[in-house]
Amino acid sequence: MTKAGFVSLIGRPNAGKSTLMNSLLGEKIAMVSQKANATRKRSNAIVMHENAQIIFVDTPGLHEKEKMLNQFMLDEALKAMGDCDLIVYLAPVTDSTEHYEKFLQINNGRVKHIIVLSKIDQVSQEKLFKAIGSYNKYADHFEALIPVAIPRKVGHKDLLDIIAKNLPDSPYLYDPEDLTSELVRDIYAGFVREAIFENISDEVPYESDVIIDSIEEEAGIDRIYATIIIEKESQKGIIIGKGGEAVKRIGKSAREKIERLSGKKAYLNLQVTVKKGWTKDKNFLKEIGYDNGK
Ligand SMILES: Nc1nc2c(ncn2[C@@H]2O[C@H](COP(=O)(O)OP(=O)(O)OP(=O)(O)O)[C@@H](O)[C@H]2O)c(=O)[nH]1
Ligand SMILES: [Mg+2]
Known part of the structure; x- marks a missing residue:
């Protein structure tokens, strides 16, 4: 029995969504920047993990709309949120839970999600534990919370395991040899x-x-x-x-x-x-x- 499904990477600009997608794929296909609002369109990476085919969908960061281009970017993220089997919500470890609360409101319980606490290599153990604790009160809302340090691939296996567990039984949707369906x-x-x-x-x-x-x-x-x-x-x-x-x-x-x-x-x-x-x-x-x- 195999599993397969779409997993949207959602979060604020600069949270590390594109970096995480590249890192899980093991190839650089999505652009990354120190500057926020780098990603403009959805893109995907096809990651095989044990008996599961995980199709990650990278999205533009959730942000306030200004120009028409930004409106498009926000729509892209919202579409990807509504149209997937599972959401991975990326929260930089230094963020307050305020942004996560906004995400909960937008998602409104529609799609189940996993929280990835990103950039944990940038803080002390003590700060990390404090950040994890701040999400305790939302424990009924998420499936799991996984701390991740992308440069050292910390948390990657745990994350793939829990994603695979949450995907529907399904035949593979793409050729397992493919890295992406992007042009x-x-x-x-x-x-x-x-x-x-x-x-x-x-x-x-x-x-x-x-x-x-x-x-x-x-x-x-x-x-x-x-x-x-x-x-x-x-x-x-x-x-x-x-x-x-x-x-x-x-x-x-x-x-x-x-x-x-x-x-x-x-x-x-x-x-x-x-x-x-x-x-x-x-x-x-x-x-x-x-x-x-x-
Ligand atoms: N130290 C550290 N830096 C990270 C980590 N993850 C991402 N970064 C850095 O954070 C910055 C933003 O990463 P992106 O992947 O472009 O962020 P994004 O969420 O895709 O941003 P938008 O496309 O603007 O929404 C880059 O400079 C990354 O190198 C991490 O786990 N640790
Ligand atoms: Mg990006």
């Missing part, structure tokens, strides 16, 4: 975005996006052509940098991430284009894949 172009676009988040400060990462125009696969090398979209003409100089040094750094970093995943040499060509006000342009957002049906 390669979406994963690569995430890597370029991650490189922008790493190399460029202030608002530019939030006002830019990346489209993979084409991927040409040759025997020893993949050639990838991508466009970075920015909101304002004035951001062009920032993204490109003096003598092109910023865009070169972005390209090098993204190319290395691509090569690590593909195990193959890559050539990455980056173009920069200005699309005024794109984060508020409903039609354009739809065109580049941010379609929440509204």
Whole structure:
């Protein structure tokens, strides 16, 4: 008898959702950043654990909506919450339970959940015990609480065991050899975005996006052509940098991430284009894949 199901990773921006998904998969496919609001679209990772196929769904952090793009991001998270077999709610160990209470209100008992207390490597034992204690009063609401330190893979096996236990009996939903059902172009676009988040400060990462125009696969090398979209003409100089040094750094970093995943040499060509006000342009957002049906 096998088990299979969808497990949505839900939590505040920067809680560690994408990092946890990559770590459980053992491959980097989702972009991660020190800056909040990195993930914009749902993505998934297919993790086999004993007789269970766990399909993790990474989501944008639950946050206050502002721009239309943020509204899309919030809708993505809410959709993933309603449409899964189990929720893993990530709470950084330093967070108060206030955020968790908000999550309980939104979920309203609809989908059962496990709490993952993340980033426990950043606090003392004493603080960890205190944080665990602060969730005691909600014990009727969650299936389990698992403390996790992703860099040391602490808590990973416990988490996979308890998830598998909570999944429905089902045949496998994907080929067990598959890592994800995402398109390669979406994963690569995430890597370029991650490189922008790493190399460029202030608002530019939030006002830019990346489209993979084409991927040409040759025997020893993949050639990838991508466009970075920015909101304002004035951001062009920032993204490109003096003598092109910023865009070169972005390209090098993204190319290395691509090569690590593909195990193959890559050539990455980056173009920069200005699309005024794109984060508020409903039609354009739809065109580049941010379609929440509204
Ligand atoms: N020390 C430590 N850092 C962590 C851990 N988990 C995540 N991080 C770091 O926390 C930051 C945010 O991680 P992400 O995985 O991008 O967070 P997220 O929840 O996906 O954030 P959004 O996509 O913005 O919603 C990154 O700098 C990670 O390296 C952990 O267990 N320990
Ligand atoms: Mg993320």
